[in-house]
Each structure stands twice: as C-alpha cells, then as structure tokens.
Amino acid sequence: MTSILSVAGLAKRFGGVKAVDDLTFEVAPRTVHAIIGPNGAGKTTLLNLLTGIYRPDAGRVTLAGRDVTGLPTHRWAAAGLGRTFQNLQIFFNMSALDNVMVGRHLRERCELLPSLLRTPALARTERACRTAAREMMHRVGLDAWLDARADSMPYGALKRLEIARALALEPQVLLLDEPAAGLNQTEAREIDALIRELAAGGTTVLLVEHNMRLVMEVSHRVLVLDRGAKLAEGTPAEVARDERVIEAYLGVAEAEATEAADA
Amino acid sequence: MTPSRSAAGAPAQDVAASGPAQPNPRRPLGRVAVRAFEVVVGLAPRGPQLGALALVLALLPFTFANNYFYEVAILVALNAIVCVGLNLLIGYAGQISLGHAGFYALGGYGSAIAAARWGWPVWASMPAAVLAVGALAWLVGRPTLRLKGHTLAMATLGLGVIVSIVLTNEDRITGGPDGMAVPPLVLAGRTLQGEPVWYGIAAAALWLAVWLAGNLIDSPVGRALRALHGSEVAAETLGVDSARWKLIVFVISALFAATAGALTAHYAGFITPSKASFLHSVELVIMVVFGGMASVWGAVLGALVLTVLPQALTVLKDYEMMVFGAVLVITMVFFPRGIVPTLARLASKG
Numbered sequence: 001m002t003s004i005l006s007v008a009g010l011a012k013r014f015g016g017v018k019a020v021d022d023l024t025f026e027v028a029p030r031t032v033h034a035i036i037g038p039n040g041a042g043k044t045t046l047l048n049l050l051t052g053i054y055r056p057d058a059g060r061v062t063l064a065g066r067d068v069t070g071l072p073t074h075r076w077a078a079a080g081l082g083r084t085f086q087n088l089q090i091f092f093n094m095s096a097l098d099n100v101m102v103g104r105h106l107r108e109r110c111e112l113l114p115s116l117l118r119t120p121a122l123a124r125t126e127r128a129c130r131t132a133a134r135e136m137m138h139r140v141g142l143d144a145w146l147d148a149r150a151d152s153m154p155y156g157a158l159k160r161l162e163i164a165r166a167l168a169l170e171p172q173v174l175l176l177d178e179p180a181a182g183l184n185q186t187e188a189r190e191i192d193a194l195i196r197e198l199a200a201g202g203t204t205v206l207l208v209e210h211n212m213r214l215v216m217e218v219s220h221r222v223l224v225l226d227r228g229a230k231l232a233e234g235t236p237a238e239v240a241r242d243e244r245v246i247e248a249y250l251g252v253a254e255a256e257a258t259e260a261a262d263a
Numbered sequence: 264m265t266p267s268r269s270a271a272g273a274p275a276q277d278v279a280a281s282g283p284a285q286p287n288p289r290r291p292l293g294r295v296a297v298r299a300f301e302v303v304v305g306l307a308p309r310g311p312q313l314g315a316l317a318l319v320l321a322l323l324p325f326t327f328a329n330n331y332f333y334e335v336a337i338l339v340a341l342n343a344i345v346c347v348g349l350n351l352l353i354g355y356a357g358q359i360s361l362g363h364a365g366f367y368a369l370g371g372y373g374s375a376i377a378a379a380r381w382g383w384p385v386w387a388s389m390p391a392a393v394l395a396v397g398a399l400a401w402l403v404g405r406p407t408l409r410l411k412g413h414t415l416a417m418a419t420l421g422l423g424v425i426v427s428i429v430l431t432n433e434d435r436i437t438g439g440p441d442g443m444a445v446p447p448l449v450l451a452g453r454t455l456q457g458e459p460v461w462y463g464i465a466a467a468a469l470w471l472a473v474w475l476a477g478n479l480i481d482s483p484v485g486r487a488l489r490a491l492h493g494s495e496v497a498a499e500t501l502g503v504d505s506a507r508w509k510l511i512v513f514v515i516s517a518l519f520a521a522t523a524g525a526l527t528a529h530y531a532g533f534i535t536p537s538k539a540s541f542l543h544s545v546e547l548v549i550m551v552v553f554g555g556m557a558s559v560w561g562a563v564l565g566a567l568v569l570t571v572l573p574q575a576l577t578v579l580k581d582y583e584m585m586v587f588g589a590v591l592v593i594t595m596v597f598f599p600r601g602i603v604p605t606l607a608r609l610a611s612k613g
Contacts, residue, residue, distance in 0.1 A: 052499075073496070085496075089496055090493070091493030091498075098489070102486055102490040105503050109483075114482075115479055115483060116478055116479050117475075122482065129483070165501065
C-alpha cells in the first residue's frame with residue numbers, strides 16, 4: 001500500500017536554528033501515526049510546514065499522490081488535509097454549530113451571487129450543511145452544545161469542537177496537535193476512543209501529543225523527533241525500547257524528576 | 264443580528280421540506296408553488312426584521328413637518344447604505360478602509376461627468392460609474408489584501424487622498440474646488456425630483472442594501488468572512504481562501520459606497536470634492552464603529568445618529584463640536600462594542 005502522506009528531505013531554518021532538518025517519513029493510510037519529541041524538537045514547526053503555514057526551505061511533501069509543497073494553506077485543505085491547533089483557534093465570534101459549518105466550506109458551493117440573493121437552492125444546501133455539521137458535533141460527543149455560543153463553552157468541549165470542525169472538511173489526513181493537552185483523565189480517554197474510531201473509519205491521523213499513555217495506546221507507528229531531525233521511528237513498542245529515545249526523551253523527564261526531587 | 268438562526272428542530276424541517284421539494288415535471292404550476300414556498304422560507308428568518316424596516320421607512324414621512332426632515336432622512340438613508348457596505352468590510356472581514364469617501368465621491372463624480380460632460384443618460388451613467396469604482400477597488404485591493412495586517416487601511420488612505428487631489432485639480436472636468444452641477448435623474452421620460460420622490464428612492468435603496476447585506480452574512484460567504492475574522496489561520500486550514508473573500512467583500516463595500524455617492528449627487532444636483540475628503544472617510548468609519556461592528560442594524564443606527572446629531576447640535580453654535588465629541592466618547596465608554604451589539608449582549612444576558 002502506498003503512503004498517503006510522504007515527506008522527503010523537509011527542512012526549515014529560523015535564523016541559525018534548524019527547526020526541522022532534512023526530515024523524511026511516510027504515513028500509511030488509515031493508520032494513527034504519532035509524532036513525539038521533547039519540547040523544542042520541532043513538532044509544531046513540522047505541523048505548520050505540513051499545513052502550508054510555513055514554507056519549507058527544502059524538501060517536498062506529497063499528499064494523496066499530489067505534490068503540495070509550497071501551496072497556500074487553503075489549497076492544502078482542498079488537497080485533503082485537516083488540522084486542529086495546540087492553542088485553540090476557535091472562531092469565538094460565532095456559534096459552535098457555525099464553527100463546524102465553516103468546516104463544510106469546501107463541501108458546499110460557496111458562490112457570491114446566490115449568497116447575495118439567497119436563492120432557494122442556497123437555502124437548501126444550507127439546511128444540508130447544518131444537518132451535516134450537527135452530525136459531526138454528535139460524532140465527537142458535543143450534543144449538549146449544539147446551540148451554544150463558542151465563547152460560552154468550556155475548554156474540553158472546545159478541544160472537541162476543533163476536531164468536529166476539522167472532520168467537517170472530510171479530510172484524508174487529520175493532524176491533531178496535542179488533542180489531549182489540558183484535559184482530565186476521563187476526557188483524554190474519550191479523545192483516545194475518538195481517534196481509534198476515526199482511524200477505523202478511514203481517516204489517517206497524524207498525532208502530536210505529550211500524553212505518552214495516549215500515544216502508546218492508539219498509535220500504529222511513532223516518529224520521534226529531536227532537534228528537528230528524526231531520532232527513531234517504529235511501532236510504539238520498538239520506540240519505547242530504543243535507547244536513544246530513552247536518553248533524549250524519557251531521560252530528560254528522569255533528569256527533571258531528579259531535579260524536582262532535589263528542589 | 265444573531266449570527267445564525269436557531270438550529271432547534273432543523274432536522275424535522277428538512278424532512279418536511281424535502282417532500283414537496285421534489286420537482287414534478289408534469290405539473291409546472293406545482294413546481295412554481297414549491298419554489299415560491301422556498302423563497303418565503305428562505306426569507307423567513309429575517310422576514311420580521313426586514314418587514315419592520317419597510318414599515319418604518321414607509322411610515323416615517325407622516326412624521327415629517329417640512330422638507331427639511333425629508334432632506335435629513337434622505338441623507339441618513341444614503342449614508343446608511345455606505346455604512347452597511349463598510350460594515351461588511353470592517354465588522355465581518357476585519358479590514359479597515361480609510362478611503363471609502365473616495366469611492367463615494369467617485370460614484371457621484373463618475374455619474375455626473377458621464378451625464379453632464381458626455382451626455383450619457385443618467386440611468387446608464389450611474390451603473391457605469393458604480394461598476395468602474397468596483398473595478399478600481401478590485402485593482403487596489405488585489406495586491407494589498409494578499410498581505411497580512413492593515414495594509415488595506417494604508418492603501419485606501421492613499422487612494423482617498425489621490426482621489427481628493429485629482430477631483431480638486433482637474434477643474435476642466437470636475438469643476439475644481441467649487442464642484443460641479445449634476446443633471447437630475449430621468450427615468451422613462453420623467454425627471455425624478457422633489458424630496459418625497461427622493462425619499463422613496465433612498466428608502467428603497469437602503470432596504471435593498473440591508474436585504475443584500477443580511478443575505479450575504481447569513482450565507483456560506485458570510486460564514487467564511489466571520490471565520491477569517493475570528494481566526495484567519497484556522498479559516499485557511501478549512502479551505503477558506505482569505506485573500507479572495509476579503510477582496511470580494513472590499514469590492515462589494517466599494518460598490519455600496521459608489522451607489523450611495525451617485526444617488527446623493529443626482530439628488531443634490533451638485534457635488535464638491537469635500538465628499539472625497541479624508542475626514543469624510545473617517546466619519547464613515549466612526550458611524551460603523553459607533554453603531555456597532557458586525558451588525559447591519561448597528562451600521563444603520565450609526566448613520567442615523569451621526570447624521571442627525573450634528574444637525575441637532577447646531578443650536579449650540581460654538582459648543583457644537585465639543586458636545587458632539589463628548590457624546591462619542593461617552594457612547595464608546597458605555598457601549599464598547601458599539602450601541603447595537605452591546606445592547607444585544609445585555610439583552611441576551613439579562
């Protein structure tokens with residue numbers, strides 16, 4: 001099976017800092033592919049490169065057989081890529097349902113004249129769009145917030161609202177940037193179940209996450225980054241045994257724990 | 264205006280609507296009836312508001328004691344059209360234009376010059392001038408709206424100044440600082456003049472502007488605009504081409520301004536370069552912010568208050584500007600989001 005997302009020789013520098021350095025990896029369709037690494041390893045830069053928010057200095061990205069390198073962000077979405085954000089990027093000026101309906105932007109014909117004149121055909125597609133958006137909110141367990149304003153919702157619900165919004169795009173690859181950050185154990189487990197369900201349903205998930213339990217439980221493959229470069233790649237079990245990973249990632253945690261104990 | 268209709272019960276409506284919506288090729292009359300039903304349903308969410316506006320606009324003349332009231336009301340309506348358009352840009356696309364007076368004046372001058380100098384009939388010169396202004400806005404907006412930040416404010420500020428200078432200096436065509444006479448609007452051989460007739464035209468145009476703007480906001484386009492105002496990066500990751508939609512709404516707002524400018528010129532029968540001044544551009548922005556950004560009704564109210572207030576305050580003579588300024592400051596302190604959105608928020612909370 002060919003990979004749905006392939007990254008070859010990707011590089012991005014900020015001044016003298018190599019945020020992402022000659023990175024190559026492949027993501028197989030219908031899998032959960034996790035990206036982990038210590039703070040500053042280049043995970044967020046990588047996600048921004050993978051959504052066209054940053055332009056790479058070198059390398060290429062192929063999404064579903066299409067070279068998408070250097071395209072503007074909205075074209076990446078059209079090519080089949082959806083994402084959520086570590087720091088929430090909710091449309092707080094809109095209702096929860098409207099947030100999700102924006103996700104249908106590319107699935108609905110968005111034309112000026114029918115919009116200005118509010119033609120019957122437009123009213124019909126709007127009803128269909130609303131139904132689809134409610135369905136997405138139901139899928140991520142947001143039934144209680146169907147009529148809520150986005151700025152009145154709690155953090156955990158907003159995290160899921162972002163996922164619903166990205167899903168409304170019907171992406172082939174979904175990038176989740178720390179979906180469990182700031183959630184309690186129960187909420188994190190719900191996200192866990194949701195990710196499994198998505199992968200089973202045919203969506204490829206690229207997961208950036210600090211919660212190791214979540215990563216180890218749901219991922220098929222794990223990519224470990226350190227200082228912008230690939231440190232290791234493999235199944236969760238392989239990566240967990242890798243000495244370099246333990247040193248770079250878990251070792252840091254150990255050192256921190258010692259420091260904390262000393263203090 | 265609420266961003267969306269209440270979604271409660273939507274699935275049930277869908278089931279009900281999908282039944283009769285099936286076109287029946289044998290009964291064209293039935294299909295027309297279905298279409299008409301759909302149009303009414305499509306209008307329904309804002310039907311009461313639009314109906315109320317029509318009613319107010321129709322009944323207002325009965326309170327007018329003399330022609331002066333008509334004059335002020337016409338001015339309010341035409342300013343409100345500019346504000347409703349400008350509000351789409353400021354309140355929904357999150358961009359500021361400091362040159363809308365330029366578009367407003369060009370609409371008026373364009374139509375006046377085509378009619379007075381080139382002998383075009385006014386029914387042709389007005390739409391031609393409005394479309395030309397739209398093209399100009401497109402030319403200015405296309406390169407600037409690709410850039411991040413408030414480049415549009417800078418570009419339109421420059422454009423407004425250039426327009427003002429050209430209108431003042433090209434006196435052979437524009438009449439220079441003294442302005443020029445504008446031929447009256449002639450439709451089907453009848454010259455449209457007199458305050459009641461023009462009140463009708465201005466009121467109808469305002470109603471149309473509110474209808475169009477409301478439709479746009481409550482559509483996939485409006486949703487995309489509100490989204491990129493909320494978070495441009497998130498909107499982009501959902502496939503919204505932000506530069507494109509910002510440009511389109513900027514052109515629409517310029518078209519609204521040019522239409523109001525052309526109507527004003529033909530109503531007044533005279534136009535001067537002061538219409539294009541930077542001060543006028545700022546006044547228009549203040550009207551939108553005062554009434555409330557991202558609210559069509561706020562834009563109308565802002566135009567109403569800030570057109571009427573200076574007229575009413577003339578009794579204060581030297582203190583006019585002082586009181587006017589105080590009113591603005593006090594309003595923004597107590598209604599930080601503008602009058603209509605702040606009141607709407609208070610009403611929904613309490």
